[in-house]
Amino acid sequence: MSQANGKQQAGKPVIDIRKITKVYQMGEMKLTVLRGISLQIYKGEFLSIMGPSGSGKSTLMNILGALDQPTSGEYYLDGVDVSKMSDNELARIRNKKIGFVFQNFNLLKRTEALRQVELPLLYGGVRNRTARARQALEAVGLGHRLDHLPSELSGGQQQRVAIARAIVTQPAVILADEPTGNLDSRSGTEVMQIFQRLNREKNITTVFVTHDPWIARHTNRVIMLRDGKIVADQRVKQPLNAGEAERPSEAEELQGIFEATYFGGSKEEYN
Amino acid sequence: MGFAEIFRVALESLLINRLRSILTTLGIVIGVGAVIGLVSLGRAVEAFIANEFAALGANVLEIRSAAPRSPTRDRVEPLTTLEAARLANPTIAPSVVQTATSYTLFGQVVAESERTTTTLNGVSANYAAVRNWQPLLGEFISEEHVRETARVAVLGLDVVETLFGSRDYNPLGVTVRINERSFTVIGVMSQRGGTFISEDNVIFVPISTAQTRLSSARTRDGGYRVSTIYAQVADETLIQTATQEISAFLSEAHGVVFENEQDFRITSSSDLLGIVNQVSSVLTIFLTMIASISLLVGGIGIMNIMLVSVTERTREIGLRKALGAQRGDILTQFLIESTLLSLLGGVFGILLAWIAGLIGTALIAELTITLSLDAVILATTVSTLVGVFFGYYPASRAANMRPIDALRFE
Ligand SMILES: Nc1ncnc2c1ncn2[C@@H]1O[C@H](COP(=O)(O)OP(=O)(O)OP(=O)(O)O)[C@@H](O)[C@H]1O
């Protein structure tokens, strides 16, 4: 349980938060959600944040994503202090430095994939948007679905469009809050493969929130959050490669816990 | 983000909700259509009426006997041929160019087997010129006819139709009996129409004939009684002056001391035109008010739909903000949407009014309804302003949303 930023990560961190707190004012009551969180994330890391429901994972991600401001503390994103920026400055930071992937995809209705991916470029005032958007879609394996509407794509494909939209601006970091939460396990694996490939081939810094230990095992570093505090920060010895390792079946996970069997329960019947 | 791109985003959003966009514009379509249509119609009617009155002669004053308004006098001195002659004298009424006279009575006309009762209008020879009304066939009453109290008649078209069965009949040279006396038809008047009362049901005879042979209209001053004196004024701007000159002369001649004892009335067709114009401008104001209300309702409709749209698209707005849209980008996008909607309504409204104008013109022969450029420009400007004004509140609501709240919105 030590700081996992080893020697191989030299230089400045991409994300550097110091003693971040977040307090929600609920009428008379104050609800403290984050209680002094400090964390450094370096270029090329693939990190997952875990923790029970209500522990403040999403709140932390919103602050990392410059969607929300901390109540106190400092936040340096790519060396820039964002904790005291105005709304319009935050919008510019989000556009240039951050790629979001949401649990529910958050695609625009009745808009073709290519246009979806062009959107952040549009707000960034970038030229040759179409070419760059096409490249991003090709990078997630959707080069042949450029003019498809969300309703014409599977959940996994929709999430891949969202990933293309997140990487098209070449942001400093991709933030994904439970990106596989709405997907079946096969699409989830597909999406994980893409994240891993982008992280390994293009060295894209990626931060995940997940409830699923299996998903977390695919990342390099796992942060445990509890009651608004980091209670563990660990490096994964050997991250799994998505699609290679078979997820243990329910039978295997429950191996050896049963006292009596009324019927069934042999290995063959589960698989 | 550049304006052109925001414009494209706004346009795409409208196209995605095509049906709703079109329905939303209906209020504005009707409002603008009503404003332009009614204003154009009003102008066409005004032009038509002005035209009608111009034909009647805008520079002619009509003088008739009338009961004095004051209870202190009830005597009415008749208007006479001598007075008409004096009024034509430049030293008495310098603004009056010439006077025509008419002496009107009713009579029975018989031609072959047909008979009818009509207005017999004894007129001076210059009546046709002063009233700007020329014969269609033959000739009008001449000075000579008047001097010789000739028994000649010029028929109005309605009379020709009644007596001879067709307006196309040529009765020149035919003898008709008027009040038991034989008259030779020497002319047929052109159609006067008259939107208010037809003037074509008339027979003209020399005024002297009407005054002596058909009745006895001698007066104490040695002249003859007349029903109407038509005073032609040099030009329309002198109508006031001429009225005063005539009034002064006749008051003197009739022994009138106070103005409300006058036993005559002087009217001009421009008086009537003034009244008509006044009525029509009151109507225009009234209709414009109604139209403005429908524009207001249309604007509120746009605001309503934009508010619904902003609420519905809360997550979209959150997403756009997460992806880097600034306050101004969102504000502009929604303002452009509402303005485009309203402007679109304006354009459709103009089209609607134009088509209605074409139909109106085709249906009503007397009217030519055209869209005036100023109405079109006004409608376009107003509908743009309506869009900006009523779109601002929804747009600023969208622009002020906090991205995380918007993203979490269900
Ligand atoms: N806008 C808000 N106002 C008040 N309280 C909030 C707000 N947002 C979150 N909270 C509270 O903060 C706490 C942490 O919420 P958060 O969404 O960060 O949890 P989480 O770890 O993401 O949980 P989950 O795993 O269920 O997504 C919760 O108790 C939640 O009720």
Ligand SMILES: [Mg+2]
């Ligand atoms: Mg959460």
